[in-house]
Amino acid sequence: MSEHTGSRPHPPISRRSGQSLYLQIANDLRRRIAEGELRTGDPVPSEQALVERFGVSRGTVRQARAMLRADGSIGGSQGRTLAVQGVNLTQPVGGLITFSAWVRSLGMRPSGRLLRLSPEPVAAAEAEQVGVAPGSVVYRLERVRLADGEPLMVDRTVFPEAIGPMLVGIDLDSGSVYAELAAHGIAVASAGHRIDAIAAHCP
Amino acid sequence: MSEHTGSRPHPPISRRSGQSLYLQIANDLRRRIAEGELRTGDPVPSEQALVERFGVSRGTVRQARAMLRADGSIGGSQGRTLAVQGVNLTQPVGGLITFSAWVRSLGMRPSGRLLRLSPEPVAAAEAEQVGVAPGSVVYRLERVRLADGEPLMVDRTVFPEAIGPMLVGIDLDSGSVYAELAAHGIAVASAGHRIDAIAAHCP
DNA sequence: CAGTGGTCTAGACCACGTA
DNA sequence: ACGTGGTCTAGACCACTGA
DSSP states (O other): OOSSOSSSOSOOOOTTSSSOHHHHHHHHHHHHHHTTSSOTTOBOOOHHHHHHHHTOOHHHHHHHHHHHHHTTSEEOOTTSOOEEOOSSOSSOGGGGGGHHHHHHHTTOOEEEEEEEEEEEEOOHHHHHHHTOOTTOEEEEEEEEEEETTEEEEEEEEEEEGGGHHHHTTSOTTTSOHHHHHHHTTOOOOOOOOOOOOOOSSOO | OOSSOSSSOSOOOOTTSSSOHHHHHHHHHHHHHHTTSSOTTOBOOOHHHHHHHHTOOHHHHHHHHHHHHHTTSEEOOTTSOOEEOOSSOSSOGGGGGGHHHHHHHTTOOEEEEEEEEEEEEOOHHHHHHHTOOTTOEEEEEEEEEEETTEEEEEEEEEEEGGGHHHHTTSOTTTSOHHHHHHHTTOOOOOOOOOOOOOOSSOO
C-alpha cells in the first residue's frame, strides 16, 4: 500500500541529518527486512524504484545496496532482480574481529565497557583451542559492546599469557583490541568464533 | 622506481580483457601487498595517484580500494592517507560461509570437488561443538575448493543428521551449501571456524 | 524486447588531518 | 592552505535475464 501516495510521503530520509544518504537508505532496507516487510526470497526494490522513492541518484542507491550485499542480506546476479537472502546474519561472521569498524560502518558509534581482565589458569577445555599447554596462564577479557550506547553483545576473549602485558596499555573501553595488537606487530593466525543469540530484552 | 616513465608504461591494465578495470586495479594492489612491495603500515597510493597511474576515473579507483577495505587489507579514516593493514587475512574470516561468492567477487571462477559425504557417529570432541548428543549421527562433508581451477582450500563441514537428506540434492561440486540450505529454510544459528595455513606447494 | 544490474566517466562539494 | 578521503550527481554504455 502507498507506493505512489501523492508527492513523496514515505521517504524517512533527510538531507542534513549528518548521516549520509546511502546509510539512511541502507538502514531503511535493513529495517524493512528485520521487521518482516521484506522476507527471505522476496525481490528487493529495483535501483530505479529506489531512485524515485528517495529522490537520489543511482550511484547513491547502488552504494546503499552494496552494503547489504556485503553482509549477505541480499543477493543475486546480473540481469536478475536481487532477492532478500535472509534475516539471519545482520553482520558478517568475520566482523567480530573488528567490532568497532563494523558498528562505525553502520553509522553508529561503537563503545564498550570492561567487565573483566584477569590472568587465570586456563580451563582444560580451552587449552587446545587457544593452543597453549594445559595449566598455563591466560588472560581472560570480557567486554560489553555497545552501538550508540545500546548493548549489542558480550564478548569473551582469551589471550595467551605473552599478550597480556600489551593489553594493559590499550583503552579497552573503546577501541579494537585487534587493531592495537596489529600495531604491536601481533597478527591473528588462527581465529574461532562461537555465536549464540539470546534475548537481551523482551519485545 | 619509474613513477613517471614516459607515456604510461607501468599499468598492467587492459580495457578489453573481459575483466573490469576496478578488479584489475584491486588485484594489482593485492599483488603488490602479497609480494611485499607494500608492507604493513605503508601508505597506500592516493586516489589521485592511482587515477593518473591507470588513466581511469576516480570512481573506478574508489571501487577498487573499497574491495581492499572490505577484506581488511587496507584501512584508515577520512583525511588520513590509507595504510596497509596486513598481509594476514587475504579473505574476510566470515567469507568461508560463502566461498563461491567470495571467489566470484575476486573475478575468479569458483568450483569444488567432493571428497567425502558420509553419515558417521559423531566424535566425542565434536558433539558439543555441533550441538548434538554424543553418539548421534552426523554428516561429514569434505570438499576441495578451487578458484580458477587452482586448489585454494579444503573445507570439512559437519551437519546434524536432520540436514543430511537435503544435502544429496545439492550440486556439491559447484554451489554454496549454505545458499542451498537457505533456500530450504535452514538458517545458520551458530557458526565456528578454525583456520590454519599450510603450504599447498613449495615456492 | 524491456527491465535489471554492472561498469565507467567527469565533475562537484564537503569533512578531516596535517603542515 | 593543501592534500586526503567521503559523498553525491547526471549521464553513458554494456551484459544479462525474462517475458
